[in-house]
Structure formats: C-alpha cells, structure tokens
Amino acid sequence: MNQSIFVTQPHLPPLEEFIPFLEEIWANKILTNGGPFHQQLEQALCDYLGVEHISLFTNGTIALVTALQALGITGEVITTPYSFVATAHSLLWNGIRPVFVDVDPVTLNLDPARIEAAITSETTAIMPVHCYGHRCDVDGIRKIADKHGLKVIYDAAHAFGVKDDRGSVLNHGDLSVLSFHATKVFNTFEGGAIVCPDLEEKRRIDQLKNFGFVDELTVVSPGINGKMSEINAAFGLLQLKHIDEALSRRAEVDAAYREQLATVKGIRCLTGGGESVPNHAYFPILVQPEFPLSRDALYARLKEHGIYGRRYFYPLISDFPMYRGVLSARPENLPVATDAARKILCLPIYPALTLQQVCNIVRVISEAGA
Ligand SMILES: *Cc1c(COP(=O)(O)O)cnc(C)c1O
Numbered sequence: 001m002n003q004s005i006f007v008t009q010p011h012l013p014p015l016e017e018f019i020p021f022l023e024e025i026w027a028n029k030i031l032t033n034g035g036p037f038h039q040q041l042e043q044a045l046c047d048y049l050g051v052e053h054i055s056l057f058t059n060g061t062i063a064l065v066t067a068l069q070a071l072g073i074t075g076e077v078i079t080t081p082y083s084f085v086a087t088a089h090s091l092l093w094n095g096i097r098p099v100f101v102d103v104d105p106v107t108l109n110l111d112p113a114r115i116e117a118a119i120t121s122e123t124t125a126i127m128p129v130h131c132y133g134h135r136c137d138v139d140g141i142r143k144i145a146d147k148h149g150l151k152v153i154y155d156a157a158h159a160f161g162v163k164d165d166r167g168s169v170l171n172h173g174d175l176s177v178l179s180f181h182a183t184k185v186f187n188t189f190e191g192g193a194i195v196c197p198d199l200e201e202k203r204r205i206d207q208l209k210n211f212g213f214v215d216e217l218t219v220v221s222p223g224i225n226g227k228m229s230e231i232n233a234a235f236g237l238l239q240l241k242h243i244d245e246a247l248s249r250r251a252e253v254d255a256a257y258r259e260q261l262a263t264v265k266g267i268r269c270l271t272g273g274g275e276s277v278p279n280h281a282y283f284p285i286l287v288q289p290e291f292p293l294s295r296d297a298l299y300a301r302l303k304e305h306g307i308y309g310r311r312y313f314y315p316l317i318s319d320f321p322m323y324r325g326v327l328s329a330r331p332e333n334l335p336v337a338t339d340a341a342r343k344i345l346c347l348p349i350y351p352a353l354t355l356q357q358v359c360n361i362v363r364v365i366s367e368a369g370a
Helices: 019-028 036-049 060-070 086-092 138-148 199-208 230-261 295-304 335-343 355-368
Strands: 053-057 076-079 097-100 123-127 151-155 175-179 192-196 213-215 267-269 283-287 344-347
Touching (some): 019 230, 036 230, 053 199, 060 086, 060 151, 076 086, 086 097, 086 123, 123 138, 283 335
Parallel strands (some): 076 097
Antiparallel strands (some): 175 192, 267 283, 283 344
C-alpha cells in the first residue's frame, strides 16, 4: 500500500533556516561550554515555558541523574512503574533504591493515595512522571511530600509546554526534568533540561553538568559532562520558532482521533489530568475486553497495514530484570499499572500526520472491531 506510518516523526524546520546558525558557529568557533546559543536557548525557553530557570543538558537521562545529585537524594525514592525505563535508571545510577507505587486508573500517573503506605525511614524523595504530558495530581503529591519532608522531582520528559490553571506544570515540585529527544514534542536531536525555581540551585546544577568546575582552578563536586552543545542549542532556538504551529497540528490530530474513535466499541481514549494547555504528545488508547481483538492482535493488524503503534508502557519498568527483584515490583502491588500495560497502545501522532491518514488508521481499527 502506501508509506509506513510510525508512532512519531520528528518535526524539522526548513533546512535552509538552519544554515545561518551554523555559519555563526563556524565564525565564532564556540562549540560548547555554555556558549551564546546555549545561553540564548535557556532564556528563550524560560520565556516560552513560563519558568524561572533552566539548565540545558545533553539529554534527559543525564538531567534526571543530575537533578537527584543536586538535591542530594539518597536511600529510597518512590516512583512509578508506568514510564520509560530511564526514570528508574536515573535512581540506580545514583545508588538509590526505587520503590514502585501503583498508578491512578484515569491518568495512569502515580496515585497519591498509595504513596504514604510505601514511605519508610529511608525515603527521601518522590519521582512522579507526567505521563503522556498529562498532569499528575500535583497537589496530592505535594501534601504528602510536605507532611513527610520529602523532595519531589518530576520527570516531565513528556510535558513540554503543558500548563494548568497556575501556569506551567514544570513549576510544580522541587525540580522538573525535560527531554528534547528526537521523539519528543520539542526536540534538539538529543537534549534535555532541568527546570528550577531558584538561581542558586541553577548555579549548582550548572556546575554539576560541567565536571563540578566553579572556575578555572576550582572543582567542588564530582560532576559529570552533561552540557548541551552549541549545535543542539542553535537547533533548539530554530525549533522554538515553529513550535506553536507544531502544537496546533497535534491538537487537530488529537481531536480527529477522539471524534472518530468515540463510536468504536471497546476502545478507550485516555484523557488528561486537568491541563488547561495540553501538548498532545501521545495518543494513548486502552484496548478493552469488549474489543474483539486483544491489544497485541490489534497492534499486529495495524502493522500489516504499515501503521506502527507503540506499546508505551509495556513491559512495566518493574518487570525488567534489574528491578523485578524488589518487593514493590510485584504485579500484586501494581494491579492498575499491570492492567494498563496489557491494554495500552499509542497511535501515531505528529505534526505532519494528515487527517486523511488519521481516517485510515481509525478505519483499520474499526474494521478490526467489527
Ligand atoms: C524520553 C524520556 C526520558 C529520557 O530522555 P532522553 O532525553 O531520551 O534521555 C526520561 N523519561 C521519560 C518519561 C521519557 O519519555
């Protein structure tokens, strides 16, 4: 038939618009180490997102690892099994024990009602994920964190540009971490960032991503190399010029799916967590028992038509070999996440996806369900 459709396709600006940025880099010969594009992108993102401070990183995973270091997190951290594996990996890289807590059945985000039972004398922080860009129960999480003196670090890799009635969702918690990977809503090829409310904290984070240097001769911490290069930062500045157009195309695709899938029995479209400005980063559906095909059979059927959905997030993080040994990783402890992982399928969504393609995808699904 026609060309394959993948779950996402990176949004790229016109190539000729990138050339002047490259010419500037070639002229000034500053390739990295917090150069002019790096500084400009930090400021531009603060303005665009509506946050106080941003420290750019080489990717989201190193940003997560560094965020935990910056806050001195140790012992145990409560987190969700329903995420990309980097969330929990960032804990292991810091010698921290992840403690998995089940998710809410509506948002599939960490369920605050289950957090308290998992807190021990070793617990120092909570690491929730705004999964699919859907906002966590930020107030519920903050109440528990305050009561028990815990830090909150949001893995906000999916939540670029998402707002609630109080502004950017990235302002909740002690720190939030973004990813600018090629598959994300806003990409710099590879990239990431830590959002923080305090300038002193940002300075510490800037040192941690540059080997712990504070000046030419002074190293204050065993920092890592997490810096974003000038080429990625320049590309980010260009991407930012086109982001609103990309987000509005995503909104159109999302609305078309919702309208057309509403009449397909046994398919449930996930809804948000009270965002006033969503980003439509993903289009997750749950294949319910009423649907004639299993999730995996529907996944395979779509593939036969050249449509490549993704089973995000299956398997659960807690099912991977380096995690499944701990008590909290047992499926009995995580019934909601376990059930969602069996039903979930993310359908293709990206700015270049046409409404005709959406129609075709929905037709394959509804014919499979007939
Ligand atoms: C993409 C992603 C990350 C990792 O970000 P990278 O930039 O790829 O390192 C972390 N957490 C979640 C939830 C993600 O989706």
